[in-house]
Amino acid sequence: MAAILGGGLGGLSTGYYLLKNNLSNNNNLKLLLLEATDYCGGWIKSIKTKDYIFEQGPRTIRPRGTVGLNTLNMMQDLGLSQHVSAIKPDHPAARNRMIYVNNTLHMLPSNLMGVFQKSKPFTKPLIYAVLNDLKSPHKELKDDSIYNFVDRRFGREIADYAISPMICGICAGDAKEISVKFLMKTLFEYEQKDGGVVKGVMKSLFKTKNQEEIEMSELAKQAVEEKWSVYTIKGGLDTIPAVMRQYLKENNVDLQLNCKVEEIQFIDSSLVNLKKGNGEILPANHVYSSIPAHVLANLVSKQHPQLSKLLNDIPFVTVGIVNLYFDTQKPLITPAFGFLVPPMENSPILGVVFDSCCIPDQNGTVLTVMLGGRWFVEKFGSDVTKEKLFDIAVKEIKAILKIDESVSAYHVNILHKCIPQYVVGHYERVAAIREYISSNNLPISLVGSSYDGVGINDVIYSAKTQVEDDVNK
Ligand SMILES: Cc1cc2nc3c(=O)[nH]c(=O)nc-3n(C[C@H](O)[C@H](O)[C@H](O)COP(=O)(O)OP(=O)(O)OC[C@H]3O[C@@H](n4cnc5c(N)ncnc54)[C@H](O)[C@@H]3O)c2cc1C
Incomplete structure (x- = not known):
């Protein structure tokens, strides 16, 4: 047994x-x-009505790499293929991801051209990060925070405006504490073995790759052929x-x-x-x-x-989740995946997902506001009420997204110790x-x-x- x-x-x-x-x-x-x-x-918890779906936990799944393809294999085997709703590369939720810095929403570059252009809040085109890596000295380490690593190799702005909000979005954590191996194990190994990321990438081009082979179901093959960015589940995860x-x-x-x-x-x-x-x-x-x-x-x-x-x-962190529904056909948001807020902005919110753009069959605008995470107790204390979190979330999104409409339906949850911190x-x-x-x-x-x-x-x-x-x- x-x-x-x-x-x-x-x-x-x-x-x-x-x-x-x-x-x-x-x-x-x-x-x-x-x-x-x-x-x-x-x-994983979904609230479903005829007009909207409120996802209280996860909502999107990445189809990439061995682990992503493995999930798709399992989905097909369990008869879930028909429920999968793919977000393909030309979809606004795949192309448009924003960060909120200095009281402004900024669209992050989403293609190669964007890397050569200067786009706010960055003061230089992102390609400069490569030059930074080439001139940065090698530092021998067993592990490091992802913030320190990115700051050292690619510069402070990439650490502050790209990596820190991304870590908030993935694990509601502080990039200054999270291990570099969490997201950038290979890049860290290039630094440690080859003296820099660009040097490591160049060397790897001449090596035969021992990529793990994985058998692919029809669903996995479809995801690869159609280059899905992420996918979600119709009717709720x-x-x-x-x-x-x-x-x-x-x-x-x-x-x-x-x-x-x-x-x-x-x-x-x-x-x-x-x-x-x-x-x-x-x-x-x-x-x-x-x-x-x-x-x-x-x-x-x-x-x-x-x-x-x-x-x-x-360690684990607590996240406040506020799901909001606006019953209107008026477009309230720019079509996008949503936006993240870098910790240096000292905002009570970590980010907002534009669910009505990512999840099909919703009638109106649906948003999910994530609050607290690594800074939950620091920002809200240990006995904050759901009403208080709702008020904060609504105030923030009304100010940031300039929404005047009233909320038609909502749900608030405090997920105690929900995400482990690596x-x-x-x-x-x-x-x-x-x-x-x-x-x-x-x-x-x-x-x-x-x-x-x-x-x-x-x-x-x-x-x-x-x-x-x-x-x-
Ligand atoms: C807010 C949020 C958003 C997320 N968004 C995404 C996303 O968009 N994409 C993505 O890929 N991942 C996302 N994740 C991560 C994903 O949800 C988790 O990786 C996954 O759900 C974790 O599953 P688990 O089984 O490890 O843990 P859990 O979901 O914590 O399950 C553990 C289970 O054990 C039970 N249990 C606990 N103690 C006992 C006991 N003593 N005896 C018996 N049973 C017990 C609990 O009741 C629970 O059912 C998100 C997570 C959160 C919290």
């Missing part, structure tokens, strides 16, 4: 890959999935966990909702007891934990305080956690957004690799 802890995307994907491996190996695996709430999907949950149920996974595990007791290398809140003990031969690292830290702290400490060293040293920390587990022969595998990437694709791919690693042991 294998047990999966948590029914978010990480737990559901683990179930999916365990079943796939089980079917192809003709095994008779018994699977148990334990979810603390009455809902499967974790942070929560269709994904709903279909996955159904797949697990049809394949006899014992799915227990409202089942919060409060302690993990390791007995030996193939027996572990999961203790529920009511004292009931569920034995398993192996556990796949997809719950956040800080929650797992509590569950293992009695027997393994050192492991608990390492898990607790992965701060400098993260990858070494995760390696130390897995090394502790392996050297103590603990029958547990770690999946979910705390370890191998924070996005949807990363979480699904991490489940696949952890399952395959265990099956091949």
Whole structure:
């Protein structure tokens, strides 16, 4: 019996890959999935009406690279192809991304020509960043913040106006704390091995590439051929966990909702007891934990305080999400993906997504305002109300987007500790956690957004690799 802890995307994907491996190996695996709430999907939550969709968590998925193609393969296998809504390169949501600096919205360059032209708030064309990299000295480091790296190699403006807001958009974090390996591992390796990014890129052109080969479904091939920028799911992203949950149920996974595990007791290398809140003990031969690292830290702290400490060293941030609907046919926004606000602007908002431009079948204007993140407590204190966040969000977007219309419908949520922060040293920390587990022969595998990437694709791919690693042991 294998047990999966948590029914978010990480737990559901683990179930999916365990079943796939089980079917192809003709095994008779018994699977148990334990979810603390009455809902499967974790942070993926959509509110649907006939006029709008409010996504409270993720909304878009990138189709690129091994991890992106892998997700599309899974989507097709689960019969989700018809729900996929692609944003192709000529779509405004693919071309138009803005930043808000000095009380003005600025469009970021979206093509090669733009790199040679001066565009505000940058004081020089972006091509100057390349020259900066060529003259910057080499600095030997094991890891660095992404801000320091970009500042050193490409200049302060790129760090402030491009990378810092991008980190806010991806993980609601501070680029000055996030590891360079989070987004720019290859570029950092070029700096460390070849003395600079441009030098590294030039050298790599003469090397044979060992790119990971991945089999491609029809859906993945379509995404590559049509050069999708991102895609979303018609009718709401929560269709994904709903279909996955159904797949697990049809394949006899014992799915227990409202089942919060409060302690993990390791007995030996193939027996572990999961203790529920009511004292009931569920034995398993192996556990796949997809719950956040800080929650797992509590569950293992009695027997393994050192492991608990390492898990607790992965920080998390809280994000306020305000979804707004304006019931009007009048165009209220420039067609675009949305805008991000660099932290140096000291704004309460991290950015705004123009959902009615990205997600099809919406009747009016739909916006999502993201607030706080790394600066949540600093800006709003620890007991801010949803009403207060709503007022702040509306005031900000009315001022920035010059909207006079009243809000027709809204939803506010405070997502406590929702996004892990891959701060400098993260990858070494995760390696130390897995090394502790392996050297103590603990029958547990770690999946979910705390370890191998924070996005949807990363979480699904991490489940696949952890399952395959265990099956091949
Ligand atoms: C606001 C926001 C916006 C995002 N936007 C995007 C985006 O646009 N694109 C993208 O690719 N990614 C995005 N992400 C990231 C993406 O949503 C996550 O990577 C993914 O949902 C994480 O899934 P998970 O299963 O690892 O964790 P979770 O969703 O946290 O699931 C963990 C599950 O474990 C359960 N659990 C916790 N404790 C216990 C316990 N003791 N016992 C049993 N069960 C327990 C929880 O109830 C939960 O269901 C976003 C995330 C957030 C928060």
